[in-house]
Amino acid sequence: MTKALRDRRLARLDIKLLIVFQEAMGSGHAKLVADKLGMTQAAVSHSLRRLSDLVGSNLFVRSHGAMVPTDRAKQLAPAINKILAAARSIMPPEI
Numbered sequence: 001m002t003k004a005l006r007d008r009r010l011a012r013l014d015i016k017l018l019i020v021f022q023e024a025m026g027s028g029h030a031k032l033v034a035d036k037l038g039m040t041q042a043a044v045s046h047s048l049r050r051l052s053d054l055v056g057s058n059l060f061v062r063s064h065g066a067m068v069p070t071d072r073a074k075q076l077a078p079a080i081n082k083i084l085a086a087a088r089s090i091m092p093p094e095i
Helices: 003-011 015-027 030-037 041-055 071-089
Strands: 060-063 066-069
Touching: 015 030, 015 041, 015 066, 015 071, 030 041, 066 071
Parallel strands: none
Antiparallel strands: 060 066
Protein backbone atom coordinates (compact mmCIF):
# COMPACT_ATOMS: atom_id res chain seq x y z
CA MET A 1 0.00 0.00 0.00
CA THR A 2 1.36 3.38 -0.96
CA LYS A 3 1.87 6.20 1.49
CA ALA A 4 -0.84 8.23 -0.26
CA LEU A 5 -3.38 5.41 0.14
CA ARG A 6 -2.42 4.92 3.80
CA ASP A 7 -2.80 8.66 4.38
CA ARG A 8 -6.26 8.68 2.77
CA ARG A 9 -7.30 5.82 5.05
CA LEU A 10 -5.76 7.56 8.07
CA ALA A 11 -7.73 10.71 7.26
CA ARG A 12 -10.92 8.64 7.72
CA LEU A 13 -9.81 7.50 11.18
CA ASP A 14 -11.74 8.99 14.07
CA ILE A 15 -9.94 8.68 17.42
CA LYS A 16 -13.23 7.57 18.96
CA LEU A 17 -12.89 4.34 16.97
CA LEU A 18 -9.66 3.63 18.83
CA ILE A 19 -11.25 4.42 22.18
CA VAL A 20 -14.14 2.05 21.44
CA PHE A 21 -11.64 -0.62 20.37
CA GLN A 22 -9.62 -0.22 23.58
CA GLU A 23 -12.74 -0.48 25.73
CA ALA A 24 -13.98 -3.50 23.77
CA MET A 25 -10.64 -5.24 24.31
CA GLY A 26 -11.06 -4.68 28.04
CA SER A 27 -14.70 -5.62 28.47
CA GLY A 28 -15.78 -7.93 25.69
CA HIS A 29 -19.38 -6.71 25.80
CA ALA A 30 -20.86 -4.00 23.59
CA LYS A 31 -23.36 -2.98 26.29
CA LEU A 32 -20.58 -2.33 28.82
CA VAL A 33 -18.60 -0.32 26.28
CA ALA A 34 -21.71 1.63 25.29
CA ASP A 35 -22.60 2.42 28.89
CA LYS A 36 -19.06 3.51 29.75
CA LEU A 37 -18.71 5.77 26.71
CA GLY A 38 -22.26 7.10 26.64
CA MET A 39 -23.08 5.43 23.33
CA THR A 40 -25.65 2.96 22.10
CA GLN A 41 -24.75 -0.66 21.46
CA ALA A 42 -25.45 -0.06 17.77
CA ALA A 43 -22.95 2.82 17.74
CA VAL A 44 -20.31 0.60 19.37
CA SER A 45 -20.89 -2.12 16.78
CA HIS A 46 -20.79 0.44 13.97
CA SER A 47 -17.53 1.92 15.30
CA LEU A 48 -15.87 -1.48 15.49
CA ARG A 49 -17.08 -2.29 11.96
CA ARG A 50 -15.67 1.01 10.66
CA LEU A 51 -12.31 0.32 12.29
CA SER A 52 -12.32 -3.23 10.90
CA ASP A 53 -12.93 -1.80 7.42
CA LEU A 54 -10.08 0.69 7.83
CA VAL A 55 -7.55 -1.94 8.95
CA GLY A 56 -8.84 -4.50 6.46
CA SER A 57 -9.50 -7.24 8.97
CA ASN A 58 -12.26 -8.40 11.28
CA LEU A 59 -11.33 -7.41 14.84
CA PHE A 60 -13.98 -9.16 16.94
CA VAL A 61 -16.18 -12.23 16.61
CA ARG A 62 -19.28 -13.02 18.63
CA SER A 63 -19.14 -16.03 20.89
CA HIS A 64 -21.70 -16.87 23.57
CA GLY A 65 -22.91 -13.27 23.74
CA ALA A 66 -19.42 -11.77 24.06
CA MET A 67 -17.11 -9.97 21.64
CA VAL A 68 -13.96 -12.03 21.34
CA PRO A 69 -10.90 -10.29 19.87
CA THR A 70 -9.37 -11.87 16.80
CA ASP A 71 -5.65 -12.45 16.48
CA ARG A 72 -5.45 -9.26 14.41
CA ALA A 73 -7.10 -7.26 17.23
CA LYS A 74 -4.59 -8.69 19.68
CA GLN A 75 -1.76 -7.64 17.36
CA LEU A 76 -3.12 -4.10 16.99
CA ALA A 77 -3.91 -3.53 20.68
CA PRO A 78 -0.39 -2.49 21.81
CA ALA A 79 -0.05 0.08 19.02
CA ILE A 80 -3.55 1.46 19.63
CA ASN A 81 -2.83 1.69 23.35
CA LYS A 82 0.33 3.70 22.58
CA ILE A 83 -1.55 6.03 20.22
CA LEU A 84 -4.21 6.71 22.84
CA ALA A 85 -1.64 7.19 25.61
CA ALA A 86 0.16 9.76 23.43
CA ALA A 87 -3.12 11.53 22.61
CA ARG A 88 -4.12 11.62 26.27
CA SER A 89 -0.72 13.04 27.23
CA ILE A 90 -1.28 16.17 25.14
CA MET A 91 -4.65 16.91 26.71
CA PRO A 92 -4.61 19.47 29.53
CA PRO A 93 -5.21 18.15 33.03
CA GLU A 94 -8.79 18.28 34.28
CA ILE A 95 -9.70 21.52 35.96
